Amino acid sequence: MSQFEEVSKQSSLHPKPPGLVLQYGTAGFRTNAKHLDHIMFRMGLLATLRSKKTQATIGVMVTASHNPEEDNGVKLIDPMGEMVTPTWEGYATQLANAEQGDLISALKDVIDVEKINMSQAANVFVGKDTRSSSVSLAQAVLDGVSALGGHSKDYGLVTTPQLHYMVCCQNTQGKYGEATVEGYYHKLSRAFIQLTGNASNCTDDQKLLSVDGANGIGALKVREMERHLKKELHLSLFNDGSEGKLNHQCGADFVKVQQKPPTGVKLNAGERCCSFDGDADRIVYYYTDSDGKFHLLDGDKIATLISTFLKELLTQAHLDLKIAVVQTAYANGSSTHYLENTMKVIVRCTKTGVKHLHHAAQEFDIGVYFEANGHGTVLFSREAEEKIQQLAESSTTDDETKRAARLLQNTVNVINQTVGDAISDMLLIEAILAVKGMTVQQWDAIYSDLPNRQLKVKVSDRRVIDTTDAERRAVTPAGLQDAIDSLVKKHRQARSFVRPSGTEDVVRVYAEAETQESADALAHEVSLAVY
Ligand code: 16G
Numbered sequence: 001m002s003q004f005e006e007v008s009k010q011s012s013l014h015p016k017p018p019g020l021v022l023q024y025g026t027a028g029f030r031t032n033a034k035h036l037d038h039i040m041f042r043m044g045l046l047a048t049l050r051s052k053k054t055q056a057t058i059g060v061m062v063t064a065s066h067n068p069e070e071d072n073g074v075k076l077i078d079p080m081g082e083m084v085t086p087t088w089e090g091y092a093t094q095l096a097n098a099e100q101g102d103l104i105s106a107l108k109d110v111i112d113v114e115k116i117n118m119s120q121a122a123n124v125f126v127g128k129d130t131r132s133s134s135v136s137l138a139q140a141v142l143d144g145v146s147a148l149g150g151h152s153k154d155y156g157l158v159t160t161p162q163l164h165y166m167v168c169c170q171n172t173q174g175k176y177g178e179a180t181v182e183g184y185y186h187k188l189s190r191a192f193i194q195l196t197g198n199a200s201n202c203t204d205d206q207k208l209l210s211v212d213g214a215n216g217i218g219a220l221k222v223r224e225m226e227r228h229l230k231k232e233l234h235l236s237l238f239n240d241g242s243e244g245k246l247n248h249q250c251g252a253d254f255v256k257v258q259q260k261p262p263t264g265v266k267l268n269a270g271e272r273c274c275s276f277d278g279d280a281d282r283i284v285y286y287y288t289d290s291d292g293k294f295h296l297l298d299g300d301k302i303a304t305l306i307s308t309f310l311k312e313l314l315t316q317a318h319l320d321l322k323i324a325v326v327q328t329a330y331a332n333g334s335s336t337h338y339l340e341n342t343m344k345v346i347v348r349c350t351k352t353g354v355k356h357l358h359h360a361a362q363e364f365d366i367g368v369y370f371e372a373n374g375h376g377t378v379l380f381s382r383e384a385e386e387k388i389q390q391l392a393e394s395s396t397t398d399d400e401t402k403r404a405a406r407l408l409q410n411t412v413n414v415i416n417q418t419v420g421d422a423i424s425d426m427l428l429i430e431a432i433l434a435v436k437g438m439t440v441q442q443w444d445a446i447y448s449d450l451p452n453r454q455l456k457v458k459v460s461d462r463r464v465i466d467t468t469d470a471e472r473r474a475v476t477p478a479g480l481q482d483a484i485d486s487l488v489k490k491h492r493q494a495r496s497f498v499r500p501s502g503t504e505d506v507v508r509v510y511a512e513a514e515t516q517e518s519a520d521a522l523a524h525e526v527s528l529a530v531y
């Protein structure tokens with residue numbers, strides 16, 4: 001039987017509902033799980049083609065991140081562990097929407113345009129989150145790979161960033177690490193233990209952290225990681241999936257958007273707590289003070305903590321490396337002000353979505369990127385890594401320089417540079433707090449957030465809104481931006497923008513201002529202008 005006959009036969013077991021149209025959005029396909037079986041099979045086919053084309057291993061992750069349990073989704077991972085390129089996102093959409101009888105010709109179109117050598121071997125890594133639908137959907141991906149004669153490796157239950165890491169390790173012949181979950185724990189925990197070894201007077205109380213696992217994959221994996229940490233970090237794990245529902249009233253997205261603690265977590269005044277999202281690629285921190293007031297330390301505060309730490313170490317190590325922080329329009333105005341004016345680091349603003357931030361961060365020796373929602377990581381250029389390593393291993397440098405260089409080296413190793421990673425970010429943050437002898441309150445006090453509010457508005461067609469300037473200004477519909485500008489003028493220290501969501505059929509509204517009342521009022525007024 002020819003290759004295409006096999007695909008045809010197999011695809012009839014994963015039929016497309018006629019007329020259903022879905023799009024590869026900011027984070028891949030994402031919708032109710034019952035519409036996704038054919039998408040998964042076809043993404044198995046596409047990943048196989050992408051693997052043949054790049055002559056490298058490609059990843060396919062089955063997850064809908066922070067969406068409700070009933071949803072699911074899928075995203076493709078390119079050879080270095082990054083998001084798949086925009087051209088291939090387009091192919092994904094074409095393949096997904098081809099009616100059953102047109103699938104083979106849609107597949108042949110991609111093969112022709114990309115001039116793919118079909119005799120080339122293909123290798124695809126597959127992972128999934130804990131959603132009940134993920135089992136059969138991941139199987140559909142594997143079916144797609146085998147229908148086109150590709151090899152696959154099923155990693156089973158893994159976090160999204162773990163699968164990104166595996167793909168990168170595999171394609172760099174182990175230079176980045178070993179492409180196993182054990183290898184991941186080993187590399188990160190070792191770097192963490194070496195970092196905290198520099199924090200000699202850290203008490204047991206300071207080593208205590210509560211973790212909200214969002215009832216998802218992160219809970220399982222952080223528990224596995226903890227076994228490697230040699231009691232250098234004591235985790236109290238809540239929302240571990242044994243009772244609660246995935247992402248329901250818990251997790252990083254809930255905490256960030258609602259600006260309140262998750263249910264299911266015992267919060268003692270003053271104690272550090274963090275929340276993961278449903279696939280553990282986002283993290284936010286928080287605590288309640290003695291008056292019961294909730295304090296959120298989001299992606300902006302995390303980026304500030306990390307970039308401050310790195311900048312201090314660069315100075316101590318006398319390393320002249322260019323460091324920048326990449327944010328989106330959602331970054332709190334206070335964070336941008338602090339980074340630019342007090343820390344004096346370069347700040348860049350990009351469109352929402354990890355790939356945009358990742359790309360911008362690659363332009364610097366050290367690029368720290370975080371979305372306010374807690375997704376982020378740090379990228380080191382090859383040259384930066386080499387300089388750090390040389391210095392850490394040099395025999396001629398003085399003790400202070402060497403200590404700083406070694407801290408930098410271990411910092412590089414604790415970070416998952418392929419994508420934002422809640423577990424890796426958590427270890428990095430915990431290590432920084434320990435090394436600096438800093439409490440969560442001191443971290444929070446670096447700057448004060450401007451009160452802010454996010455709202456979503458249902459409109460008949462969100463595509464009528466087009467934005468520019470990294471989504472900070474609306475170009476269409478005519479008059480909208482003028483209306484926003486005049487509303488903003490009525491409030492002090494105010495800023496507001498609107499953008500169509502890339503993951504939901506809504507328009508998002510963001511407003512910040514001097515007081516919470518003012519931010520709430522502005523968000524409401526802008527919503528009315530959109531409607
Ligand atoms: C996706 C993005 C996230 C972004 C969010 C915005 C990835 C892996 N994830 O979850 O970075 O913040 O979408 O959603 O790129 P929105 O367009 O609905 O506001």
Ligand code: ZN
Binds near residue numbers: 065066278279280281
């Ligand atoms: Zn996520």
